[in-house]
Amino acid sequence: MKRRLWxxxxxxxxxxxxxxxxxxATDNKPILGLDLQGGLSVILAPEExxxxxxxxxxxxxxxxxxERSGVAEPDVRVQGSNIVVDLPGVKDKEEALRSVSVSGxxxxxxxxxxxDCSAPxxxxxxTDDVEPNGFRRSTPEPESDDVVPPVxxxxxxxxxFLPTLDGSAVCAGPAQASGEVFKRxxxxxxxxxxxxxxxxxELRSDGEAAWNSLAAQCFNQLPTCPxxxxxxxxxxxxxxxxxxxxxVVQSAPVxxxxxxxxxxxxxxxxxxEEAEQLADVLNRGAFPVQVxxxxxxxxxxxxxxxxxxAAIISGLIGLxxxxxxxxxxxxxxxxxxxxxxxIWGMTVYxxxxxxxxxxxxxxxxxxxxxxxxxxxxxxxxxxxxxxxMKDEIRNGRTLRNAAPRSFNSxxxxxxxxxxxxxxxxxxxxxxxxxxxxxxxxxxxITTICDLFVxxxxxxxxxxxLARSKFMVGKRAFGLEVAAS
Amino acid sequence: xxxxxxIASSGPGRLFRGQTAxxxxxxxxxxLIVAIVVIVVxxxxxxxxxxNLGLDFEGGDAWDVPASEDFTTDDAADVLEENGVSxxxxxxxxxxxxxxxxxxxxxxxxxxxxxxxxxxxxxxxxGVDPEEISFSFTSSTWGSEITDKxxxxxxxxxxxxxxxxxxxxxxxxxxxxxxxxxxDVIVVVxxxxxxxxxxxxxxxxxxxxILGYSxxxxxxxxxxxxxxxxxxxxxxMPYEDIVNISMNQVxxxxxxxxxxxxxxxxxxxxxxxxxxxAVTLREFALALLIGMISGIxxxxxxxxxxxxxxxxxxxxxxxxxxxxxxNLRAAxxxxxxxxxxxxxxxxxxGDNDDDRDGDDTSVTIVEPAGKLLTHPPRPRKKKRx
Numbered sequence: 001m002k003r004r005l006w007x008x009x010x011x012x013x014x015x016x017x018x019x020x021x022x023x024x025a026t027d028n029k030p031i032l033g034l035d036l037q038g039g040l041s042v043i044l045a046p047e048e049x050x051x052x053x054x055x056x057x058x059x060x061x062x063x064x065x066x067e068r069s070g071v072a073e074p075d076v077r078v079q080g081s082n083i084v085v086d087l088p089g090v091k092d093k094e095e096a097l098r099s100v101s102v103s104g105x106x107x108x109x110x111x112x113x114x115x116d117c118s119a120p121x122x123x124x125x126x127t128d129d130v131e132p133n134g135f136r137r138s139t140p141e142p143e144s145d146d147v148v149p150p151v152x153x154x155x156x157x158x159x160x161f162l163p164t165l166d167g168s169a170v171c172a173g174p175a176q177a178s179g180e181v182f183k184r185x186x187x188x189x190x191x192x193x194x195x196x197x198x199x200x201x202e203l204r205s206d207g208e209a210a211w212n213s214l215a216a217q218c219f220n221q222l223p224t225c226p227x228x229x230x231x232x233x234x235x236x237x238x239x240x241x242x243x244x245x246x247x248v249v250q251s252a253p254v255x256x257x258x259x260x261x262x263x264x265x266x267x268x269x270x271x272x273e274e275a276e277q278l279a280d281v282l283n284r285g286a287f288p289v290q291v292x293x294x295x296x297x298x299x300x301x302x303x304x305x306x307x308x309x310a311a312i313i314s315g316l317i318g319l320x321x322x323x324x325x326x327x328x329x330x331x332x333x334x335x336x337x338x339x340x341x342x343i344w345g346m347t348v349y350x351x352x353x354x355x356x357x358x359x360x361x362x363x364x365x366x367x368x369x370x371x372x373x374x375x376x377x378x379x380x381x382x383x384x385x386x387x388x389m390k391d392e393i394r395n396g397r398t399l400r401n402a403a404p405r406s407f408n409s410x411x412x413x414x415x416x417x418x419x420x421x422x423x424x425x426x427x428x429x430x431x432x433x434x435x436x437x438x439x440x441x442x443x444x445i446t447t448i449c450d451l452f453v454x455x456x457x458x459x460x461x462x463x464x465l466a467r468s469k470f471m472v473g474k475r476a477f478g479l480e481v482a483a484s
Numbered sequence: 485x486x487x488x489x490x491i492a493s494s495g496p497g498r499l500f501r502g503q504t505a506x507x508x509x510x511x512x513x514x515x516l517i518v519a520i521v522v523i524v525v526x527x528x529x530x531x532x533x534x535x536n537l538g539l540d541f542e543g544g545d546a547w548d549v550p551a552s553e554d555f556t557t558d559d560a561a562d563v564l565e566e567n568g569v570s571x572x573x574x575x576x577x578x579x580x581x582x583x584x585x586x587x588x589x590x591x592x593x594x595x596x597x598x599x600x601x602x603x604x605x606x607x608x609x610x611g612v613d614p615e616e617i618s619f620s621f622t623s624s625t626w627g628s629e630i631t632d633k634x635x636x637x638x639x640x641x642x643x644x645x646x647x648x649x650x651x652x653x654x655x656x657x658x659x660x661x662x663x664x665x666x667x668d669v670i671v672v673v674x675x676x677x678x679x680x681x682x683x684x685x686x687x688x689x690x691x692x693x694i695l696g697y698s699x700x701x702x703x704x705x706x707x708x709x710x711x712x713x714x715x716x717x718x719x720x721m722p723y724e725d726i727v728n729i730s731m732n733q734v735x736x737x738x739x740x741x742x743x744x745x746x747x748x749x750x751x752x753x754x755x756x757x758x759x760x761x762a763v764t765l766r767e768f769a770l771a772l773l774i775g776m777i778s779g780i781x782x783x784x785x786x787x788x789x790x791x792x793x794x795x796x797x798x799x800x801x802x803x804x805x806x807x808x809x810x811n812l813r814a815a816x817x818x819x820x821x822x823x824x825x826x827x828x829x830x831x832x833x834g835d836n837d838d839d840r841d842g843d844d845t846s847v848t849i850v851e852p853a854g855k856l857l858t859h860p861p862r863p864r865k866k867k868r869x
Contacts, residue, residue, distance in 0.1 A: 043626070094600070294629070296621035298619045303618050311765060313756070314748075314765070318752060318755075319748060325744065325747065326744065365765070366686065369690070369693070372748045373693050373749070375745070375748050377697070377745070383744065413707040416703055417704050417707070420648065420700060423645060424692075432633050436630075436634065439692070439693075
């Protein structure tokens, strides 16, 4: 019995200190939440009826969009029917926000005659050409700079003026296909054969027909996609397809072939940056449904740091006050509480490091508050235990006899009460969104750590102390412990 | 000194030594009246004043701009007007602490471009980097969505916890524990409504913590009640007595735990948010503090009397008045041990009811507690070590 107690006690101490040392050595810290180190958090909600698969697709697209904008390992995940993006400590918040706020889906619209948009306007300029498999067939036109961007307006037969990225405008007909014709995440930037950059994107097998039908209209210069200019030789040029995101024309390449075979290449006079942006848009175009941001939150790094400092300082002061009170009240036995709380703190730290490393759940202010409240609940385990021992001793039992009996009844109380907390934590975690989730996670962790420390540290420590001569003749319970 | 068979002369001494004999059950009406008053005040306040819901529940944009001599709430209003945003619906307030000083601006939802312009406008006016400004946007439907989710989680939690308590203890205890919990939430909501504190997601989390804490505290008390129930199974002890005995036995534990739980929260409130000026901490700490105090109170004055009332007409009929005064004290001291009580600790007809105050100066000896053990501790043999 005694040997097993020693094994449990020393084993726990070694395991917990070892885990802590390992975490410290490998610099494995709990990830701090947005409200503690500053950063950006966005919650996106898809429109009604988005399936689970849609959500996963959006999640991956947002993630890769962020990665392209230079955020390493962005934390993007599906929570319930929402997409949650947490970027604690992100440097360039504005850039990150732009990468995340992809609201629209990409539309493919033919460029139509200006007369369809009624308002007279100068020639829409052509930026890029499109051709299959990277064969370049026409030279890009020089950019025009004398176009006034009009406000997008809807006209009969659904044609409307849409602004382009460089501030001019084109008249676009009704959308005939969406970005879903492109294979997900397949757009990439390559060096064109004759210098300059080209954007290559693959067509989905089920999207090829829609794209080719639109391309054929444009190539054959049908009324739905008429010629909009002349090429260098003065011949009438094939029509253009406008790639539209959020009502802004990203690119309007000329179609140089009626049939595309699974692969589209857009070449033109764009810089590398512009080409990458277009590739981005085409990748985004694979958004299966429209999403809108529901909550956006940026916290400055200094405000986050202040909160963290205040939480830690006040937490430690609170803990110190509790310990002073307990030492005053329980005297020698408070040693067990101090040791137990130290072990508990180390276990919570290690568990938090492990969990936030494995699941990316950051320790937020809500989590820290949960831990501070947990101090009270953890101390309660000791109080229940010691008060029971006090009763037993006062009724004539020796300390040695009272300790194991008290522990048995205390353990029953503690696990019943703690189980309720764990149930609450699990339910909150699985059903709620955002910061409530982080809180539930840390509530669960601290409660389980409490049970762990209570059984594997407090029990052997107190039972061994009760058997030793250390307590004999000391005042511990408002009465002296008699020599047994 | 080492034996517990004398009664401390002063109140705190008796408390310390676990010798109190407070007739909690007899005073149950006080608890009931307080609870009813609290509920009525809360409901009145909810209907007349409502809750001061924060941005996250109503939707809109908000900024925290570091304040300085050069940037005041008037400047913030100017920036809003310059960008064509009406200041009528806007809430602009200055929140200051020892080290931090911010101007918080809350307006109704505007487009993202306007929001960006405003951020830069505030930054320029305050003379700080835009990165220094905290910005948050919440859509108007989001608040109701998270509230719905939280309520759904709560309902499921309550159902599962009721089932758990019913299995582990009994269904009457589940009813009493949940009633105490509802009481605590009503108290906190009432305080927030009457004083007009802003309800934020932080407050909601604090509410949830309170629910957990209240249940935890109640279960610790009920566990002792259930244990004593088994202990007195053979002696037809009235339930009110069992409740009274259990409450007196856990009184010191409740006080100690309360102090240990509340000290960190007070530190969070006074040092964290007061001295160091972390505004978000205040929202947490305030709700927590009120909820914890209410949680401790309700375990003793709401949950347990209610349980006794629910159990009053069940099973054994009380054949006598409940124990009070020194008889109760003797029972409290006597049953604080593991094992089963074989016989009633005192005479059935207590003759010195309700006059324990009169005994304060003299040391009263009741039955030596050692007799109450089913088997007295064995004298230890010298060589057995």
